[in-house]
Amino acid sequence: MKITNDKTENSQMFLTIEMEPEEVEESMQVAFKRLNKKTRIPGFREGKAPRNIFERYLGKEYLMEEALNDLIPTAYAKAVEEQSIEAIAQPQIEIEQMEPLIMKATVPLKPTIELGDYKSLKVEKETIEITREKVDEVIEQLRHQHATWEPVEGRPVELDDLLVMDIVGTMGDKNVIEQKGAQYQVVAGQTFPVLGFAEQLVGMNPGDEKEFGLEYPEDYGDEELAGNKVMFKINAIEIKKEVLPEISDEFAKTVGAEFETMTALRERAEFDMRERTEQQSKMNFEEEIIHGIADISKVEYPPVLVESEITRILNQQFQRSSQSLEDYLSTVGKTEEELREDLRPSAEHRVVHALVLSKIAEVEEIEVSNDEVDEEIENMVKDSTDKKEELKKFFNDPQIRDSITQNMLSRKTMEKLTEYSTVAKPSRKKKTTGTRKKKKEEEK
Numbered sequence: 139m140k141i142t143n144d145k146t147e148n149s150q151m152f153l154t155i156e157m158e159p160e161e162v163e164e165s166m167q168v169a170f171k172r173l174n175k176k177t178r179i180p181g182f183r184e185g186k187a188p189r190n191i192f193e194r195y196l197g198k199e200y201l202m203e204e205a206l207n208d209l210i211p212t213a214y215a216k217a218v219e220e221q222s223i224e225a226i227a228q229p230q231i232e233i234e235q236m237e238p239l240i241m242k243a244t245v246p247l248k249p250t251i252e253l254g255d256y257k258s259l260k261v262e263k264e265t266i267e268i269t270r271e272k273v274d275e276v277i278e279q280l281r282h283q284h285a286t287w288e289p290v291e292g293r294p295v296e297l298d299d300l301l302v303m304d305i306v307g308t309m310g311d312k313n314v315i316e317q318k319g320a321q322y323q324v325v326a327g328q329t330f331p332v333l334g335f336a337e338q339l340v341g342m343n344p345g346d347e348k349e350f351g352l353e354y355p356e357d358y359g360d361e362e363l364a365g366n367k368v369m370f371k372i373n374a375i376e377i378k379k380e381v382l383p384e385i386s387d388e389f390a391k392t393v394g395a396e397f398e399t400m401t402a403l404r405e406r407a408e409f410d411m412r413e414r415t416e417q418q419s420k421m422n423f424e425e426e427i428i429h430g431i432a433d434i435s436k437v438e439y440p441p442v443l444v445e446s447e448i449t450r451i452l453n454q455q456f457q458r459s460s461q462s463l464e465d466y467l468s469t470v471g472k473t474e475e476e477l478r479e480d481l482r483p484s485a486e487h488r489v490v491h492a493l494v495l496s497k498i499a500e501v502e503e504i505e506v507s508n509d510e511v512d513e514e515i516e517n518m519v520k521d522s523t524d525k526k527e528e529l530k531k532f533f534n535d536p537q538i539r540d541s542i543t544q545n546m547l548s549r550k551t552m553e554k555l556t557e558y559s560t561v562a563k564p565s566r567k568k569k570t571t572g573t574r575k576k577k578k579e580e581e582k
Contacts, residue, residue, distance in 0.1 A: 139155065139156065139157055139158060139161060139213060139216065139217075140154075140155070140156040140158075141153060141154070141155055141156075141217045141220055141221060142154040142155075142156075143221060146247070148438065148439075148440065148441065149246065149247045149248070149249055149250060149438050149439050149440040150244055150245060150246055150247060150440050150441075151221070151223060151244075151245040151247055152242070152243070152244055152245075153217055153221070153242070153243040153244075153245060154234075154240065154241070154242055154243075155213055155214070155217050155240070155241045155242075155243060156238055156239070156240045156241075157209070157213060157238065157239040157240075157241075158238070159238060161209070161213075162205070162209065162238075162239050165205040165206075165208055165209040165212075166201055166202065166205040167189075168205070168208065169201055169204040169205040169207075169208065170189050170192060170201055172204075173192070173196075173201070173204060174186075174187060174189075174192055177192070177196070179191060179192065179195050180195075202236075206233075209239075210231055210241065213241065214229060214231065214241075214243060217243065218245070223245055223247070224247065224248055225245050225246060225247065226246050226247065226248050226440070226442075227246045227440070227442045227446075229243045229244055229245045229246070230243070230244040231243045231244075246440035246441075246442045246443075247440060249437065249438060249439035249440070249443070249493050250436075250437075250438045250439075251435060251436070251437050251438075251493055251494065251496075251497040252435060252436040252437075253431070253435045253494070253497055253498065253501065254431065254433075254434025254435045255434065256430075256431040256434070256435075256498065256555065256558065257558045259427065259430050259431060259434070259558070259559060260559060261423065261426050261427050261430060261559045263419060263423045264419050264422055264423065265415075265416075265419055266415045266419065268408055268411055268412050268415065272411060273404055273407050273408050273411065276407040276411060277385065277403070277404065277407060280393055280403075280407075281382045281383055281385070281389070282380070282382065284383050284389070284392055284393065285380045285381060285382050285383065286380075286381050286383075287300050287378040287379070287380060287381070288378060288379060288381050289376060289377070289378055290377040290378060290379045293377075294340075294341045294342055294343045294377075295324055295339050295340055295341060295342045295343075295374070295377055296324070296340065297324055297325065297326050297336075297340060298323070298324065298325060298379075298380065299323070299324050299377050299378065299379055299380075300321055300322070300323050300324070300377070300378040300379070300380070301321075301322050301323075301324055301339055301342070301374060301376075301377055301378075302319060302320070302321055302374075302375040302376040302377075302378070303319075303320055303322060303339075303372050303373060303374050303375055304317070304318045304319065304320070304372070304373040304375065305317050305320050305322075305370065305371070305372055305373075306370070306371045307331065307368045307369070307370050307371075308368065308369050308371075309362075309363070309366055309367070309368050309369075314362070314363065314368060315331060315368070315370075319375065322336075322339070324336045324339050324340065332352050332353075332354050332358075332368070333352075333355075334352050335352060335370070338350050338352075338370070338372075339372065339374075342372070342374040343374065343377075344374050344375060344376055344377060345374065346372075346373075346374045347371070347372065347373050347374075348371075348372045348374075349369065349370065349371050349372075350369070350370055351367050351368065351369045351370070352367070352368060352370065353365070353366070353367045353368075354366055354367075354368065358471070359469055359470045359471045360469075360471065361471050364471065385400060386400065387399045387400055390402060390403040423556070424552050424555075424556070427552075427555050427556065427559055428491045428494060428495065428552075428555075429491075431494050431498070431555075432490050432491060432494050435494060437490050437493055437494065439489060439490075439493060443489050444482065444485045444486050444489055447485040447488055447489050448478050448481045448482060448485045451481055451484070451485060452477075452478075452481070492548075495548050495551050495552070498551050498554070498555065499547055499548075499550075499551040502551065502554055504547065504550050504551050504554060505547070506543050506546045506547050506550065510546060511539060511542055511543050511546065514542060514546060515530060515533045515534065515539075515542065516530075518533060519533070
């Protein structure tokens with residue numbers, strides 16, 4: 139076997155592996171003996187057919203395929219050992235030539251991270267003032283959530299009304315929409331079922347019928363409708379308007395039994411808003427720190443890490459959703475490959491940031507002890523009313539426990555980084571200062 143290291147780039151090693159004919163023949167003979175024992179060939183007992191008869195009956199290609207199933211991983215393992223390669227994932231292997239047998243292997247290597255001067259990075263922390271106007275907006279949203287819809291008489295449909303109607307949408311001789319007694323809020327700019335539909339309903343009176351056509355955009359999610367014109371037939375039945383509750387202590391009580399007065403409701407609204415904004419400000423601040431460090435660092439990693447992260451994002455998304463990946467792709471009119479490409483920038487972002495955090499944890503000698511993980515798990519289950527022991531057993535599964543450890547390590551590392559960053563006075567704008575150079579500038 140001949141092994142050639144063609145090149146190493148992007149944390150990948152590209153190998154050419156050429157097998158000697160004797161090695162290929164030896165693997166084919168082993169495969170023949172294994173297959174012959176469990177293959178029934180007319181005129182011979184199992185395991186007794188000569189190899190030439192076996193190949194004539196099943197095909198030499200079949201035997202070669204079986205031999206390669208053993209030969210490829212064995213040859214790759216030997217090549218990795220001889221080249222002293224520390225692979226972090228399975229390689230991509232392609233057969234370039236059959237005679238002699240030549241394989242091309244792309245081997246993912248451990249990422250390399252050269253950190254910039256992250257200790258001198260300065261980041262401003264954004265804070266958002268909680269004003270009375272913002273609290274008023276929350277109260278207004280609550281009013282809309284607790285509003286009632288009452289019938290309207292003596293006037294036609296206006297924007298923001300709720301129209302009860304029968305609707306039929308046809309494309310050619312096919313009904314693509316058909317619903318009786320549909321309730322539709324007439325909101326300007328509404329894109330459902332298609333842009334311009336809501337505006338066509340304005341001015342209708344109960345009992346009116348109206349027909350109109352609208353074209354769906356070329357990039358519409360449903361391929362059947364995309365770029366086509368649909369004729370709509372509307373029969374208006376009833377108009378309703380939104381009636382907002384008066385702002386009073388009674389309204390506060392309808393929002394929650396714990397609110398005796400509007401003052402109590404406003405105080406809770408302000409408290410919740412402050413909690414959310416502070417949490418978001420903290421997240422933005424930490425993101426800006428990591429982004430800044432990534433900008434002044436050089437990070438190189440194999441593409442397989444991004445592919446794995448894309449797969450992880452998809453798995454998380456559809457584990458939490460009742461919709462399957464296939465149904466989602468059908469809805470948005472995309473292939474899985476197109477969806478993966480859409481997720482690629484986000485996955486690359488996550489990979490770089492995770493590698494940077496991991497390297498800083500290594501440099502700073504930040505660790506998470508078993509006792510700390512045990513304490514974290516105890517905190518996670520302490521509010522459980524039942525099945526506490528089952529939960530603890532679940533969290534102590536080696537894979538889950540490792541995930542908890544990694545999250546804690548990231549948190550501790552982030553805390554260390556916020557100590558290094560000088561937090562300026564509260565501002566509505568985030569700024570990152572210091573010695574920051576884009577990777578492109580470093581590469582020039």
